[in-house]
Amino acid sequence: MSDPLLTVRGLKVHFPVYSKGWFPRQSGAVKAVDGLDLTVHRGEVLGLVGESGCGKSTTGRALLRLVPLTAGEVVFDGVDLAKLKGEELRRMRRRMQMIFQDPYASLNPRMTVGDIIAEPLGAHDLVPAGERQKKAQELMERCGLDPAFVRRYPHEFSGGQRQRIGIARALASDPDFIVCDEPISALDVSIQAQILNLLQSLARERNLSYVFIAHDLSAVRHISDRIAVMYLGRIVETGTYAEICDNPRHPYTQALVSAIPVPDPVIERRRKRIVLQGDVPSPLKPPSGCPFHTRCPAVRDQRCSTEAPRLRELDGRQVSCHFAEDIGDLTGRTAS
Amino acid sequence: MSLLRVEDLHTHFHTEYGTVKAVNGVSFEVDRGEIMGLVGESGSGKSVTNLSILKLIPTPPGEYAGGRILFDGEDLLKTPESKLRTYRGNRIAMIFQDPMTSLTPYMRVSRQLTEVLELHQGMTGRAAKKRAIELLEMVGIPDPANRVDSWPHEFSGGMRQRVMIAIALACKPELLLADEPTTALDVTIQAQILELIKDLAREHGTAVIMVTHDLGVVAGIADKVSVMYGGRIVERAPVEPLFASPKHPYTRGLLASVPRLDSRGELTPVKGSPPDLTALPPGCAFAPRCPLVHDQCAQQPPWFGEHTLGARCWKEQA
Numbered sequence: 065m066s067d068p069l070l071t072v073r074g075l076k077v078h079f080p081v082y083s084k085g086w087f088p089r090q091s092g093a094v095k096a097v098d099g100l101d102l103t104v105h106r107g108e109v110l111g112l113v114g115e116s117g118c119g120k121s122t123t124g125r126a127l128l129r130l131v132p133l134t135a136g137e138v139v140f141d142g143v144d145l146a147k148l149k150g151e152e153l154r155r156m157r158r159r160m161q162m163i164f165q166d167p168y169a170s171l172n173p174r175m176t177v178g179d180i181i182a183e184p185l186g187a188h189d190l191v192p193a194g195e196r197q198k199k200a201q202e203l204m205e206r207c208g209l210d211p212a213f214v215r216r217y218p219h220e221f222s223g224g225q226r227q228r229i230g231i232a233r234a235l236a237s238d239p240d241f242i243v244c245d246e247p248i249s250a251l252d253v254s255i256q257a258q259i260l261n262l263l264q265s266l267a268r269e270r271n272l273s274y275v276f277i278a279h280d281l282s283a284v285r286h287i288s289d290r291i292a293v294m295y296l297g298r299i300v301e302t303g304t305y306a307e308i309c310d311n312p313r314h315p316y317t318q319a320l321v322s323a324i325p326v327p328d329p330v331i332e333r334r335r336k337r338i339v340l341q342g343d344v345p346s347p348l349k350p351p352s353g354c355p356f357h358t359r360c361p362a363v364r365d366q367r368c369s370t371e372a373p374r375l376r377e378l379d380g381r382q383v384s385c386h387f388a389e390d391i392g393d394l395t396g397r398t399a400s
Numbered sequence: 401m402s403l404l405r406v407e408d409l410h411t412h413f414h415t416e417y418g419t420v421k422a423v424n425g426v427s428f429e430v431d432r433g434e435i436m437g438l439v440g441e442s443g444s445g446k447s448v449t450n451l452s453i454l455k456l457i458p459t460p461p462g463e464y465a466g467g468r469i470l471f472d473g474e475d476l477l478k479t480p481e482s483k484l485r486t487y488r489g490n491r492i493a494m495i496f497q498d499p500m501t502s503l504t505p506y507m508r509v510s511r512q513l514t515e516v517l518e519l520h521q522g523m524t525g526r527a528a529k530k531r532a533i534e535l536l537e538m539v540g541i542p543d544p545a546n547r548v549d550s551w552p553h554e555f556s557g558g559m560r561q562r563v564m565i566a567i568a569l570a571c572k573p574e575l576l577l578a579d580e581p582t583t584a585l586d587v588t589i590q591a592q593i594l595e596l597i598k599d600l601a602r603e604h605g606t607a608v609i610m611v612t613h614d615l616g617v618v619a620g621i622a623d624k625v626s627v628m629y630g631g632r633i634v635e636r637a638p639v640e641p642l643f644a645s646p647k648h649p650y651t652r653g654l655l656a657s658v659p660r661l662d663s664r665g666e667l668t669p670v671k672g673s674p675p676d677l678t679a680l681p682p683g684c685a686f687a688p689r690c691p692l693v694h695d696q697c698a699q700q701p702p703w704f705g706e707h708t709l710g711a712r713c714w715k716e717q718a
Contacts, residue, residue, distance in 0.1 A: 115586035116557075222673050252441040253613050257657035257669035279586065282616070286659035286667065309661055323591040324661045325616025329639045331662065332620040339595060340588045342542060343556050 069241060069273050070127065072102040075136035077119070077126050081348065094347050096122040098297035100136070101375060104241070109267060109274045111288030111305070113281050113320070117344055119297040120277045124243040127275060128160050129153065140241070158188045161234035165246035167226035171218040177204070177229055178214035184237040203232040208262060224255035231262065241273045248283060260287055281324050285309045293317045296347055296355040303381025313378060313388045315362045322395050336395040354386070362391040401473065402429040403607045404453070404575055409467035411445075411452045414460060418678040422448040424631035425467075432574070433605040435598070437622030437639070439612060439654075441674050445631040446611045447497075450577045453609075454488055455481075471575065490520040493568035497580040499561035503552040509536075509563055510548040516570045535566040540592060558589035565596060576600065576608045582617065594621050615658055619643055627651050630675045630685030635711040647711035650686045684713070 078093035096119040104110045114120045125131045127138060129145050138145040140160065148156060161184075164170035171180055181203055182196035191199050201211035207228040218226055227247060234242050244263065248256040264287055267274060278284050284291055285305050292302040293316065301314040312318045319338040326332060340359050345351055351358045357368040364387055373384040385391070411423035423445045430436045440446045451457050453469055455476060469476040471492065476484065488494075496502040504512060513532035517523040523531060529548070536544035539562040552560055561581065568576060578597060582590035598621055600606045612618060618625055619639065626636040627648065635648035646652045653670035672689040681687060687697040696714045704716040 115588065224673060252674060253615075254441060254654060254657050254670035255673065257659070257667040260659065261667055261669060280659075281587075282659040282661045285661060286664055305664070319588055321661065323587040325590075325594075325614065325620045326660055326662050327615035327619045327643065327655065327658055328660075328662075329619040329622075329643050332616075337591050337595075339591050341540070343558050343589070344586075 067106045068103050069106045069108075069141060070102075070104040070275075071137075071139040072100060072127065073137050073139075075100040075102075075123070075126060075138065076134040077122050077131055078134040092348060095297050095350055096347055097126060098347075098350070100294075100297065100299055102292060102299065102302075104273050104275060106240075106273060107267070107271045108290065109264075109276055109288045111281075111284035111291040112275055112277045112294060113279065113284050113291060114294035115279060115320075115344055117347065118294045119347070120279075120294050121245055123294070124162070124245045124275060124277050127243055128157070128162060130162075155188075158184070158190075158237045159239050160241045160243070161237060161239040163227075163230050163234050163242060163244045163247045166250050167223050167230055168250075170230055171226060173218055176215050176217060177209075177221075180218070180229060181232045181236055184233065188237055190237060200232070200236070203235055204229075206266075207232040207235070208258070222255075223251050224258060227251060227259050228262070231259075231266070235266065235270075238270075239272070241275075243275045243277070245277045246279070247276075249278065249280065256283070263287065281309065281320065293320065296345065296350050298355060298384065299375055299382075300356065300385070301381065301383050302375075307379075307381045313381070313391075314383050314385050315360050315391060315394060316356050318394050319361065338394050354384075361394055362387065402431045403472060404430045404609075405468075405470040406449075406453070407468045407470065409449065409452060409469065410465035411448050411457060412463045412465045414463065415678075420677045421631050421680060422677060423452060424680070426628070426631075426633055427467075428626050428633065428636065430575070430607045430609060432607050433601050434624070435601050435608040435610055435622050437610050437612065437618035437625040438628060439615065439618055439625060440628035441613055443674050443677060444628040445677075446628045447579050449628070450494070450579050450609060450611050453575075453577060454492055454494060455484060456494075486520070489516050489567075489573075490571045491573055492575045492577065493571065493573035494577045495561075495564055495568050495579065495581045497583055499557050499564055499584060502564055503560055505552055508549050508551055509555070512552075512563070513548075513567055513570060516567055520571050531570075532566075535570055536563070538569070539563070539566045539596060541566075558585050558592075561585055561589075561593060562596075565593065569600060572604050573606055576606050577611075578608060579611045580613070581610075583612070583614070590617070597621065615643075615655065627654070630680055631677060632685065632712065634686065634713070637709045641709065647716050648686075648713050649690050649692050649715070651711070653689075653691075 075097055077097040078095050080090045081092045082088040083091040112120050126133055133146050178197045178200045181200040185191045185196045201214050204211045209228050248259050276287055288305050291305050291308040292299050295316050301317045312321050319340050322338045338361055342359055353369040353371055354373050357363050367386050373386050375382045375384045378388050407427050409423055409426045413420040426449055438446045464477055510532050514528040517528045517531055533544045533548050541547055582593050601608050622639045624638045625642045626633045629650050635651045656668040657670055670689055675685050683698040683700055687693045692715050701712045701714045703710050
């Protein structure tokens with residue numbers, strides 16, 4: 065696992081905002097991703113969590129260069145994607161795929177399931193035209209769909225089945241790396257586990273690397289080897305799933321973990337919550353210094369509001385907080 | 401005598417594909433100060449149950465096909481519309497799921513709050529405005545005196561949901577119907593909102609029906625739980641026994657299929673998909689997905705167990 069497949073350094077994705085009037089000028093930028101470092105190893109599942117608007121989906125898209133990058137580098141298997149163009153980039157994309165959140169919007173309603181799944185095979189000319197439907201059927205079967213339905217259209221399938229179609233399509237070009245953007249949040253509770261189990265067994269079987277984006281830390285914990293927590297376009301903490309969920313150090317991670325309900329009333333009654341005040345600030349005008357200092361329950365002195373903390377090593381994980389050593393456990397448990 | 405007692409409620413929808421029996425014989429009770437979790441997947445009938453209590457189902461295509469909804473002894477299904485209107489938003493309030501679409505976009509927040517106060521409490525002018533500011537403060541909107549005249553679009557999703565809750569709490573309702581009030585929100589905001597609802601039940605003695613699919617939310621907030629499947633309640637129990645020893649195979653399946661923050665065990669998903677409500681099997685609706693299915697399941701199982709504790713499953717008979 066020491067072999068990095070994807071290394072991201074100083075990634076920035078800013079969306080320009082223009083002033084109103086006859087001669088619009090750029091008046092600012094939504095800093096969706098603002099200086100992000102990330103590593104994904106071969107065969108590793110990296111969970112990316114954060115609240116809505118923290119830039120996790122934009123990050124996922126930037127990793128595949130589906131949005132223009134403002135700055136930084138995304139090195140995939142030794143090649144900086146930020147510098148690739150045209151045919152070179154297109155060829156690289158065979159190895160990187162995406163699974164989308166909304167299974168109702170991410171499949172072309174006018175194409176049969178077979179054609180949807182076979183499209184990457186044609187686009188990258190991987191399988192001769194006559195054999196593509198057969199290959200699509202194999203993929204359907206692997207993803208838990210009846211291959212006899214190859215000529216059906218997306219509307220004839222349920223949400224969970226559609227998500228399986230999306231997964232089969234992502235697998236078609238035999239990628240090394242898949243970005244899963246909230247792949248289960250649109251599904252029914254009893255279906256979510258089916259899809260999680262499928263994604264997990266596929267990753268093991270094909271030595272796939274995932275970036276698994278979700279707001280649901282419970283699901284992320286279930287599938288991820290490592291977890292990265294995002295806040296306002298930056299990583300605030302990364303570590304193994306156990307480090308992040310059982311012993312978080314950054315005050316934001318601590319609040320996030322404490323806010324997630326556990327399906328057990330006995331535990332719920334005993335738990336202490338860190339209830340954060342207010343909302344996530346606008347990425348158009350992120351706070352100065354530490355982006356979290358406006359809501360931080362452990363905010364200390366001027367340093368928090370003036371100096372942006374860097375991501376640094378602490379007890380085997382990385383944290384971006386000036387005072388991570390001192391704040392301890394904010395829920396009042398004794399730190400283990 | 402419970403504040404709300406629903407007896408054998410049937411709510412159907414007549415569509416071109418046939419009659420959808422969205423609620424198909426549902427009974428439960430909620431007392432003052434009690435929080436009941438109504439759990440189920442989409443299409444299980446939990447939201448329609450909630451809407452039926454306030455008679456908010458459009459008829460047609462909907463139809464209240466049977467049963468009674470006793471609120472403080474009075475059958476709401478027989479109460480005239482004019483009287484019901486004095487209850488809605490006053491004695492019985494509702495929080496809807498989607499904060500983005502449930503506020504009127506062309507009315508200032510202040511007006512949406514004072515409207516309720518004028519209508520039900522006879523408050524006007526400055527007094528109503530003052531109360532509106534108090535309510536916004538209560539739900540944790542920062543700087544309420546300046547924000548009260550904002551438009552809904554100037555608020556974030558979490559803040560809009562808090563405005564919705566402020567409207568619902570304006571008249572200190574006796575019964576609060578909360579339909580997935582936190583599903584559209586982030587977890588840190590969800591924690592704030594759930595605390596608010598808990599305080600309301602504790603301090604004002606409001607009875608709460610909390611519709612949700614999130615078992616974690618239920619575990620944290622509810623006193624008792626009813627689990628719905630295919631338009632029926634399949635299991636009901638106080639919250640602790642429900643999670644400690646679930647009786648119905650569907651409840652067990654649901655619990656085994658949710659990933660948990662505090663452990664990383666194997667997930668055992670429930671097989672298959674939720675049922676088609678236009679073509680429910682004559683017997684147990686869960687039978688096609690049930691690991692314990694047997695011959696008897698072709699017949700509708702009755703309730704087994706005591707009054708507040710039990711499941712609708714033949715395997716529970718013994």
